[in-house]
Amino acid sequence: MSDMYNVSSSPHVRSKDTTDRIMLYVIIALLPASLFGIYNFGLHALLLIVITILSCVISEWAFDKITKRKDTIRDLSAVVTGLLLALNLPPTLPWWMAIIGGVFAIVIVKCLFGGLGQNFMNPALGGRCFLLISFTGPMTSFANSKYYISQGMDAVSSATPLAALKAGESVNTMDMLIGRIPGTIGETSVIAVLIGAIFLILMGVIDLKIPATYIITFIIFVLLFGGHGFDWSYVVAHLCGGGLMLGAFFMATDYVTSPITPLGKIIFGIVLGILTGIFRIFGASAEGVSYAIIFSNLLVPLIERVTIPKPFGKGGER
Amino acid sequence: MNKCTERIYNGIVKENPTFILMLGMCPTLAVTTSAINGLGMGLSTTVVLVMSNMLISVLRNIIPDKVRVPAFIVVVASFVTIVQFLVQGFIPSLYDSLGIYIPLIVVNCIILGRAESYASKNSVVPSIFDGIGMGLGFTVGLTCIGIVREILGAGQIFGAQVLPLAENGGFGYTPITIFVLAPGAFFVLACLVAIMNVVRAKAEKKGKPLPAAQGCLAGDCASCGQSSMCTGKVNAASEKKENA
Numbered sequence: 202m203s204d205m206y207n208v209s210s211s212p213h214v215r216s217k218d219t220t221d222r223i224m225l226y227v228i229i230a231l232l233p234a235s236l237f238g239i240y241n242f243g244l245h246a247l248l249l250i251v252i253t254i255l256s257c258v259i260s261e262w263a264f265d266k267i268t269k270r271k272d273t274i275r276d277l278s279a280v281v282t283g284l285l286l287a288l289n290l291p292p293t294l295p296w297w298m299a300i301i302g303g304v305f306a307i308v309i310v311k312c313l314f315g316g317l318g319q320n321f322m323n324p325a326l327g328g329r330c331f332l333l334i335s336f337t338g339p340m341t342s343f344a345n346s347k348y349y350i351s352q353g354m355d356a357v358s359s360a361t362p363l364a365a366l367k368a369g370e371s372v373n374t375m376d377m378l379i380g381r382i383p384g385t386i387g388e389t390s391v392i393a394v395l396i397g398a399i400f401l402i403l404m405g406v407i408d409l410k411i412p413a414t415y416i417i418t419f420i421i422f423v424l425l426f427g428g429h430g431f432d433w434s435y436v437v438a439h440l441c442g443g444g445l446m447l448g449a450f451f452m453a454t455d456y457v458t459s460p461i462t463p464l465g466k467i468i469f470g471i472v473l474g475i476l477t478g479i480f481r482i483f484g485a486s487a488e489g490v491s492y493a494i495i496f497s498n499l500l501v502p503l504i505e506r507v508t509i510p511k512p513f514g515k516g517g518e519r
Numbered sequence: 520m521n522k523c524t525e526r527i528y529n530g531i532v533k534e535n536p537t538f539i540l541m542l543g544m545c546p547t548l549a550v551t552t553s554a555i556n557g558l559g560m561g562l563s564t565t566v567v568l569v570m571s572n573m574l575i576s577v578l579r580n581i582i583p584d585k586v587r588v589p590a591f592i593v594v595v596a597s598f599v600t601i602v603q604f605l606v607q608g609f610i611p612s613l614y615d616s617l618g619i620y621i622p623l624i625v626v627n628c629i630i631l632g633r634a635e636s637y638a639s640k641n642s643v644v645p646s647i648f649d650g651i652g653m654g655l656g657f658t659v660g661l662t663c664i665g666i667v668r669e670i671l672g673a674g675q676i677f678g679a680q681v682l683p684l685a686e687n688g689g690f691g692y693t694p695i696t697i698f699v700l701a702p703g704a705f706f707v708l709a710c711l712v713a714i715m716n717v718v719r720a721k722a723e724k725k726g727k728p729l730p731a732a733q734g735c736l737a738g739d740c741a742s743c744g745q746s747s748m749c750t751g752k753v754n755a756a757s758e759k760k761e762n763a
Contacts, residue, residue: 334696335698
């Protein structure tokens, strides 16, 4: 019997995109931001990144072992979670807090709900918000970046540009674009984040619907309610400050916790933009991206339910 | 085992209101920020439960069936008011930290549930012991949750510092604040229930199952205090047996 008559069940065409391959692309895309973070904040940032990734991978391995499940650390999703979590931590955080965050993200948010594909919210952001509520002090004290230290400025800590914006001070947009500002390890440099995002878009890993609607909605919200009218420098500062870019391209687009329907993605992006705007402009703290994303993650099942596309030929039926 | 000790065992282990029946979740989640609060809440509930079980059992032949729930509520509310005044008068610090949750004992589903499913059908002495057992089971559950939350959230047990805090950058324990906040209550309750279930499942595997809570094998849902949370699993299982 020749291969021509090979009988098999569908799917007949398989994509090369396996889970570990996509995760590998995400890791590559996060490298510019990570490297800039290490350059900017020094060796402790590198230590935090390594420790967070290790704690995520080891806790996933241990959970699989203890509950006698299939070993799932090879799909690299734990590495991505660890890396994303580390990029969302302030560079001066004590190392053991990073471990707690990693364990919480993997065990509580991901594995207890059934592992990759079943988690109801983004594990990295779940871990970050857990740490933010638990250790508010260390999680919100941001060391100054190398650039300012070399300029002879206060080396201990300073306000992030968003906090300065909230206090009504002016900020240097150019510094925010390059990343010479205090902030979490991976969020400071908009350029480094965008390089990774463009790589992901070119490789077809993420689709522009969510980030684009997210950012456009956020811009409109800031213009309408920011209290600065059509002041573009204020809008740009809001776009470049905090974790908006990192969140929009790397965390809001997480396959598991974002809607799969095209219309659903657009609704998801709009909800994200509005929530981030509300948290940043009317909320008590300067930053709101992570809360906006995990909150919207919880709405995903509802969004998917109302945006189920009609099958071909069922146009008239309900 | 005579009937009285059986009731106490039933309340603390077999049908523990916090971990097995999942009753009274509102105070369980809200007041267990520390062990002493959990203990205080549990004991206040126990007192109300014992007294109301006793009185309802005494009056069970007098209370007309159609208005039994309002009658139960009147009895429970009177005892809650007494307990509230006593706590306010003699333990004002506990009264301040429990706040609104003491008056809310009136609507605690454990108390109404026991009145409905046990005290209104049984004689006085077993009803009293049923109240003691259930109340102690609730107290044990609340105190366990309170201890875990207090250790993790403040490094203390019953207000005594067991884990030295890190001060001025020194070596020590940094409290995980989330555990004294609302989300921590859910985490701790979920973990403790999970541990209970693991223990139960292991015992079952070994062929020595822990006594499970008795379901509604009689099929009399109308008079069952737990019908609102019943999944009908027990009934379904027994039906399957009959069919086979």
